[in-house]
Amino acid sequence: xxxxxxxxxxxLMLIAFACLILTFKNRINFFVGVIASSGFLLLSxxxxxxxxxLVWGADIITDTINEQFGALSQFVxxxxxxxxxxxxxxxxxxxxxxxxxxxxxxxxxxxDIYYIMFPSLLIxxxxxxxxxxxxxxxxxxxxFKKDISNYPKFSQLVxxxxxxxxxxxxxxxxxxxxxxxxxxxxxxxxxxIGGVAFICGVSFVDFxxxxxxxxxxxxxxxxxxxxxTVFGIIGFVxxxxxxxxxxxxxxxxxxxxxxEVKQ
Numbered sequence: 735x736x737x738x739x740x741x742x743x744x745x746l747m748l749i750a751f752a753c754l755i756l757t758f759k760n761r762i763n764f765f766v767g768v769i770a771s772s773g774f775l776l777l778s779x780x781x782x783x784x785x786x787x788l789v790w791g792a793d794i795i796t797d798t799i800n801e802q803f804g805a806l807s808q809f810v811x812x813x814x815x816x817x818x819x820x821x822x823x824x825x826x827x828x829x830x831x832x833x834x835x836x837x838x839x840x841x842x843x844x845x846d847i848y849y850i851m852f853p854s855l856l857i858x859x860x861x862x863x864x865x866x867x868x869x870x871x872x873x874x875x876x877x878f879k880k881d882i883s884n885y886p887k888f889s890q891l892v893x894x895x896x897x898x899x900x901x902x903x904x905x906x907x908x909x910x911x912x913x914x915x916x917x918x919x920x921x922x923x924x925x926x927i928g929g930v931a932f933i934c935g936v937s938f939v940d941f942x943x944x945x946x947x948x949x950x951x952x953x954x955x956x957x958x959x960x961x962x963t964v965f966g967i968i969g970f971v972x973x974x975x976x977x978x979x980x981x982x983x984x985x986x987x988x989x990x991x992x993x994e995v996k997q
Contacts, residue, residue, distance in 0.1 A: 735788070736785065736788065736789070739781055739784065739785045739788070740785070742781055743778050743781045743782060743785065746774045746775070746777050746778035746781065747774075747775070747778045749774045750770075750771045750772075750773075750774035750775045750778065750864075751771075753767050753770040753771040753774065754767060754771050754867070754868070754871070757771075757868065758871060758872075758875070760884060764868070764884075764885050764886055765886070767868065768861070768864055768865050768868055769861075771864045771868075772857075772860050772861045772864045772865075775860055775864060776856070776857060776860050779856070779860070783795065795849075795852060796849070799845060799848060799849055799852070800845070803841055803842065803844070803845040803848075806841050807838045807841050807842070810834055810837045810838055810841065811834050811838065850918045850921070850922075851918075851921065851922060851925055853922045854921075854922035854923075854925035854926045854929070855925075857926050858925070858926055858929040861926075861929070861930070862929075862933075869888065872885050888937055888940055889937055889940045889941040889944055890937070890941070890988075890990055891933060891934045891937035892934060892937075892982060892983060892986075892988070892990050893930065893931050893934040893979045893980065893982065893983040894983060895983050895984050897927055897930065897931070897983065898931070898979075898980040898983045898984065900923070900927055901924060901927040901928060901931060901976075901980070902980075904920045904921075904923040904924040904927065905920075905921075905924040905928075907920040908920035908921040908924055928976055931975075931976040931979040931980060932972050932975050932976050932979070934979035934982070934983075935974070935975025935976055935977075935978040935979035936975055937979075938975075938978050938979060938982050938987070938988070939975070939978075940953075941988050943956065
């Protein structure tokens, strides 16, 4: 059984790598290659999890999450009373011990949410990792004077209208269905599409900035400065970028789909 799992694991990794090669050989579409490589990489990781669980007789995902949040909870319990009262005094009126208990309870709630949303986090991270690898390879090809005009720029990422509709539908379903498991499935779907929409929103902003700031290094410095400026309200900014991406998916503000039709 383990031998078979090892063979399948290696085979899936090779297929993911083959999709990358075929993409830059112009045999398959760029985004099809990203999705295909991500899919096969995800399957190989899941096989790796199953193999680990089979060998060690443990649930690696659950155990790792419990250990991480358990360590955070212990860290909170060991914080000095004065520091807790100064930073979290508004959480309770019963002294530092009560604050510690409430913080630990909040961490455990976050643990449960993290566990439920782990599939979407895993898929989103793999998609982001594979896309970054593809973009790095594209830039390396550009440095070596290879023709990369067939590959999309980051500023050309557009959310499909169907994806926007699926995002709204899955988000509403996650809030309205009564079955907890079904609600978790819809929540994960919404989180995955929302992550893609967030990136498309960043792409929209990048498209506008490129018209004003031509130098790539100046743009990078601007992005870094903006990131640290809005870090405290990153959640609100993420929602704004998602709505921007959804707006652009229907309005085609950048006229990217019209240019594709002309080509």
